[in-house]
Amino acid sequence: MKKYNFYAGPAILPASVMAEAAKAVVEFEGIGLSLLEISHRSKEVVSILDEAQSLVRELLGLSDDFSVLFLTGGASTQFFTVAHNLLNADKKAGYVDTGSWSTKAIKEAKAFGQIDILASSKDKNYSYVPKGYEIPSDLTYLHVTGNNTIFGTQMHDFPETSVPLVCDMSSDIFSRPIDASRFGIIYAGAQKNLGPAGVTLAIVRKDFLEMTQRELPTMLNYNTHVQKNSSFNTPPVFPIYVSMLTLRWLKANGGLAAMAAKNEDKAKLLYDEIDSNPMFAGVAAKEDRSLMNATFVMAEGKEDLAEQFLADCAAAGCIGVKGHRSVGGFRASIYNAMPREGVETLVGLMKNFADK
């Protein structure tokens, strides 16, 4: 039975990427060795790093003003690394609090500078994305979370401001075109739209590299990794390789505009069903609904049928549909690599469930 992984991450990857990755584990491109057992200084690995970097640049439309880094430690490490590199006691950053990940980013940043929480949707369990708040012009950066996996909301328009944005794009990078010139730093754990767990993408505008205010441990200084082209220490070779294959797949499939169209189509299919099916109800404000993670619950009075629906999903090969404990109900993560058939299968289950 074909299985569909609706988990929020590590997430589904293109089947062609997985097939090629498996070959590289056995033997990399006819060199007589596995990709897992060659030096990160070998020409093969250097070429993977170069191609990955250049595909990131091409797909996101990055100018030479940006450095592209492949790091580790996930967004959780970037939460403090950003502030550690950019702030000091006299410098101020603005944060928009749109959910658990924003909250953690704020907590970690507070140790390194003045943190101004400009807006929060905590009052309604993060079911919407705040808008219309004032953004002081003296901020070093404004931190936003592109997409909120847990609550199923997404920032469809980034705030209008001259302040450079720092964005946690872990769960929606490469899902849509962006205007890169608005950003000072973009960071993303790979394990949703980019690759498997174990690599973190950081894109840093070069003038942000000159802001470092303090003596930093070498590994925490963005400059270290810029100067050594992500190979100051041994990089996570295989996760980077699988990311590179995924980037190739993105390019071959039309790039980010084509991906955005497919994502909109898949999300519409699912949200239309959520809205029209009397058994289910959406959670997030309609205008802020995420194209990556759809959160929904059983309609009022039908809550006790939730376990039955999850059992139907599991029986039909749709796994990971259970919602996060902060929201309850259901969550369907429909990242780039989720085929339309996966969403059709889930929608079919929802229709059948109403018919029963």
Add this chain to the structure above:
Amino acid sequence: MKKYNFYAGPAILPASVMAEAAKAVVEFEGIGLSLLEISHRSKEVVSILDEAQSLVRELLGLSDDFSVLFLTGGASTQFFTVAHNLLNADKKAGYVDTGSWSTKAIKEAKAFGQIDILASSKDKNYSYVPKGYEIPSDLTYLHVTGNNTIFGTQMHDFPETSVPLVCDMSSDIFSRPIDASRFGIIYAGAQKNLGPAGVTLAIVRKDFLEMTQRELPTMLNYNTHVQKNSSFNTPPVFPIYVSMLTLRWLKANGGLAAMAAKNEDKAKLLYDEIDSNPMFAGVAAKEDRSLMNATFVMAEGKEDLAEQFLADCAAAGCIGVKGHRSVGGFRASIYNAMPREGVETLVGLMKNFADK
């Protein structure tokens, strides 16, 4: 042609491990999904983490006093994390400087406490391991580097002291039995004897966890990862899986005592050739020679033949034999997974080279 990877790392892994890892990339144990696309909260991944942890405990003979963590960022991240967690301005640690990696560990630690360099072999380009130095009893820990990949030396006996040892075992962990009770922290990048690049093993004695002196970023606090069983954030699932397979292989092949015997046999074969072949000369002091990385050069007066020998190696499928620029000449890394035939092939090339 069968190739042998003599690079210092990422290093050779057992062929059976690679075959099984490749299968898991296609589909993990019949579940209908690749290991690369399932959640780190799934029972499959939790079970991999548990088995990896329990194999580390069993192979190293760790008591319940130790926590076993799978982190990222390599030894380079541990260099400052250790001191960040354990020291403050009033606390002192001793360091033994046996090469480039020790030197980096010292540099990173200095930001967080008093660092006493008890001994150094820098005077002779790190060609030996210092002995007989005094170890003050008031140290919080004594930091040593188990094996020095660049210079080809290894600490065959750890210093006699009541001070707990903190050891960078990146390049010789699991190559020999150790007396774990001597250590407060053991850390190791995986990419030599444990697995592929992308995961870092940290073993922390529980009383060391209570030493944290300052507010640490959540990700840098060992306690975070102990409490969340290495899953506070998304762990590097695939590198951990390959490490777990390698640990299974280690156990199935007799554990660390058997591995030490094989490593001694392989190293003797190579060093005997270095000592008896008039074309070559060893670099490290004999009593401190590494069983993992053998450094050697062309004998005096024959230096201009080095390129020719490297060409012979490449032609015979022995790659990565060129020495590090700090030492020159040659380096053969013969970690656990290097089969005896690999060393025999290299020794054969050395014999032929003398005959020519």
